[in-house]
Amino acid sequence: MSATATSNRLQEAVLEAAAYLYVWALKDIPQDLRDALADAAERETSVAGQRVLSTILKNVQVAEDESNLVCQDTGIAVYTCRVGEHFPLHPARIYEALRDGTARATLEHPLRSNAVHTITRENTGPNIGHRLPIVHWEFVPDWGGLDVKCVPKGSGSENMSFLKMCIPADGVKGIKQFVLESIVGAGGKPCPPGIVGVGIGGSADYAMYLAKEAIARPVGTRNPDPEVGKLEEELFTLLNETGIGPMGLGGDVTVLQCHVEHADTHMTLNPVAVNYQCWAARRASAHVAADGTIEFDREA
Amino acid sequence: MATHEVTFPVMDERAILELRAGDEVVVQGHIIGLRDRTQIRIFDQGVEPPMDLRGAFLLHTAPNVRKVGEGRYEKLCIGTTTSARMVRFTEPLGARYGVRAICGKGGFPDEAIEPMRRHGMVYFAIVGGAAALETTQIEEIEEVAWEELMPECLWKFRVRDFGPLTVGIDAHGTSLYHDVNEEAKKRLEGILARL
Numbered sequence: 383m384s385a386t387a388t389s390n391r392l393q394e395a396v397l398e399a400a401a402y403l404y405v406w407a408l409k410d411i412p413q414d415l416r417d418a419l420a421d422a423a424e425r426e427t428s429v430a431g432q433r434v435l436s437t438i439l440k441n442v443q444v445a446e447d448e449s450n451l452v453c454q455d456t457g458i459a460v461y462t463c464r465v466g467e468h469f470p471l472h473p474a475r476i477y478e479a480l481r482d483g484t485a486r487a488t489l490e491h492p493l494r495s496n497a498v499h500t501i502t503r504e505n506t507g508p509n510i511g512h513r514l515p516i517v518h519w520e521f522v523p524d525w526g527g528l529d530v531k532c533v534p535k536g537s538g539s540e541n542m543s544f545l546k547m548c549i550p551a552d553g554v555k556g557i558k559q560f561v562l563e564s565i566v567g568a569g570g571k572p573c574p575p576g577i578v579g580v581g582i583g584g585s586a587d588y589a590m591y592l593a594k595e596a597i598a599r600p601v602g603t604r605n606p607d608p609e610v611g612k613l614e615e616e617l618f619t620l621l622n623e624t625g626i627g628p629m630g631l632g633g634d635v636t637v638l639q640c641h642v643e644h645a646d647t648h649m650t651l652n653p654v655a656v657n658y659q660c661w662a663a664r665r666a667s668a669h670v671a672a673d674g675t676i677e678f679d680r681e682a
Numbered sequence: 683m684a685t686h687e688v689t690f691p692v693m694d695e696r697a698i699l700e701l702r703a704g705d706e707v708v709v710q711g712h713i714i715g716l717r718d719r720t721q722i723r724i725f726d727q728g729v730e731p732p733m734d735l736r737g738a739f740l741l742h743t744a745p746n747v748r749k750v751g752e753g754r755y756e757k758l759c760i761g762t763t764t765s766a767r768m769v770r771f772t773e774p775l776g777a778r779y780g781v782r783a784i785c786g787k788g789g790f791p792d793e794a795i796e797p798m799r800r801h802g803m804v805y806f807a808i809v810g811g812a813a814a815l816e817t818t819q820i821e822e823i824e825e826v827a828w829e830e831l832m833p834e835c836l837w838k839f840r841v842r843d844f845g846p847l848t849v850g851i852d853a854h855g856t857s858l859y860h861d862v863n864e865e866a867k868k869r870l871e872g873i874l875a876r877l
Contacts, residue, residue: 429683430704430807430848430858437809437846445814454746454761454813492758494746494833538764538788538810555877562873566866569859571764571788573810620873624866629807630789631848632862662811 392471393479395674396528400483402678403532404459404509405491407666408451411442412680415638415663418601422575422628422635431633435575438628438661453662455536456493459484459515462533462598466525470672476528477517484508484515496537518591526672531665531682533598539660542572545590548652557582557654558617564656565621565637570630573660575638577601578621581655584645589655596641597659600681605642614642638663691737692782695802701849703856707806708845712824713739713785715837717763720828721771732827733836735779739806742768742786744833747823755823760839761813764788765805776801787811789850789859798851805851807858819844 419442423435445452461480465473488495488508497511498504506512544564548556561580568574581592604611617640627633638661647653667682683704688697689711701707714733723729745760765786772794775781782803784790787810794805808816825838851857 433706433846433848434809437812437815441809441812441815444818448814448818450814450817451746451759452814453811454743454759455763455811456746492746492748494744494759536811541764558877559874562870566863566870569789569863569866570807570810571766573787623873624869626862626866629787629809629848630862631807631850631858632865660811 389471389475392674393475395670395676396471396476396479396530397483397486399530399668399670399676400461400480400532401487401490403530403666403668404484404487404534405493406678406680407532407534407664408456408493409445409449410680411452411662411664412600414601414681416442418638419661422638426628426633426635428627428631428633430631431628431635434628434631435635452664453536454494455538456496456509457534457536458496458540459509460518460533460535460594461515462518462520462531464520464522464529466527467521467523468526468672469528471528473519480515480517480530481510485510528670529667529682530670531598531667533665536660536662539572539576539658542568542658543590543593544656545586546654547586548654550650550652552652554613556652558620560654561617561656562620562624566624566626568658569626572658573662574626574630575628575635576661577659577663578617578637578640579657579659580617580640580642581657582642582644582653583647584653585647585651586653588645589653590657592643592645593655593657596643597657597663598665599641601639601663603641605644607644610642610644614640617642690739690783693737698782698802698804698853701804701852702854703849703852703858705849706845707847707849708843709739709841709847710843711841713741713839713841713844715741715743715745715839717742717744717834718767719831719834720836721768723828723831725771725774731836733825733838735775735781738781739783739785740775740781741839742784743837745837747833753826753829755826757817757820757823759813760817760820762787762808762810762816764810765790769794772803773797776803785847792857792860794851795855795857795860798853799855802853804849804853806847807850808847
């Protein structure tokens with residue numbers, strides 16, 4: 383087969399993977415999240431909170447039984463790609479495939495299209511547009527594969543994103559304070575109980591990217607850096623002491639988890655970013671091999 | 683905390699006054715779906731809505747639908763959006779149109795409390811994101827107006843056992859959101875003092 387034919391076939395495989403991942407993520411939430419929600423329902427003692435959590439569990443089951451979307455907000459399609467050094471399709475073509483796959487899924491299912499021009503607010507296409515979908519890249523040496531993770535993010539939770547450029551003297555205490563104040567301020571709006579993603583260090587933009595990376599981790603996984611892992615545990619406990627509760631109606635379970643990602647930073651910087659992920663923390667992954675074989679993985 | 687079944691539209695205010703913050707409610711009858719742009723058209727652009735809103739239950743939604751004919755739509759997935767963005771319409775919805783209930787997710791800020799008390803209205807909290815279940819409780823899309831605002835049209839749905847909803851703000855001046863927020867702020871002070 384010619385190089386062009388191979389590349390076309392591979393581009394079609396990535397497109398197919400993207401189209402499948404987008405719809406799948408919206409319908410079938412990962413097991414770790416289901417377990418976390420069931421656990422929350424057991425822990426919750428407030429009447430309104432129990433009502434919310436049992437409705438959520440019922441909804442997850444109905445979505446599965448009826449093959450319907452868990453939530454109507456089909457979100458903004460965000461993909462994370464890990465591209466192997468030897469994967470035989472250029473990232474420019476991978477991007478095209480992800481964009482076309484998003485559009486295909488939107489038109490064929492059909493899904494609600496949320497994409498608009500940011501000033502005119504006119505619809506720009508089937509969940510695609512200028513710089514949409516959003517794709518983050520990571521490149522892996524000595525490898526021939528491609529990992530794609532799709533994280534459709536709804537606006538209810540994305541609107542509850544916060545950034546503060548703390549100063550070094552604020553220390554880790556300033557970080558904790560900002561996270562706590564952000565979540566209390568958000569109240570019921572981001573559909574609690576969800577996953578609080580926190581990004582610390584780096585720069586303003588990178589801190590927010592890290593917060594987004596944090597919400598896409600399987601629920602309850604711990605940052606391998608013990609200092610950061612300890613911060614996750616502490617924030618998780620403190621956030622649940624606020625009493626905001628499921629859907630902000632009051633209760634014991636305000637967050638399912640708190641995940642923190644970090645980067646080293648400038649000696650005079652101390653950025654902290656918060657990105658909320660609602661209880662319907664949708665994500666799905668696929669591995670595309672160099673020969674175009676696709677393996678789907680709901681749990682990654 | 684009591685459990686109620688209420689059929690909308692509600693023409694007798696007493697049915698609304700019986701509801702207290704924290705109560706559980708299941709809704710029957712007809713509800714009207716609308717969102718930001720629908721209300722901007724009514725109140726900012728001064729266009730009269732082509733549906734009767736007296737006694738109505740309004741749902742903050744922009745549904746996923748499939749067109750099946752002229753002005754006819756089939757439900758695909760119907761869920762509920764964040765209410766806070768639309769709080770400023772509460773007063774005129776009650777005063778001018780006699781709306782009785784607004785349902786959404788995430789709650790209304792305190793500025794909704796007084797208009798709801800004055801006009802005998804309630805805010806119902808639905809479980810945000812639970813759209814698959816909500817869709818099964820909507821029996822039919824009976825009417826749609828302002829299709830050019832798709833999906834933020836004015837929708838009329840017939841529902842069965844819609845809920846469970848929680849009374850978030852009642853017509854007596856009590857708001858769960860206010861109470862929970864005050865309590866959370868107090869707790870936060872204590873937490874911050876321990877850091």
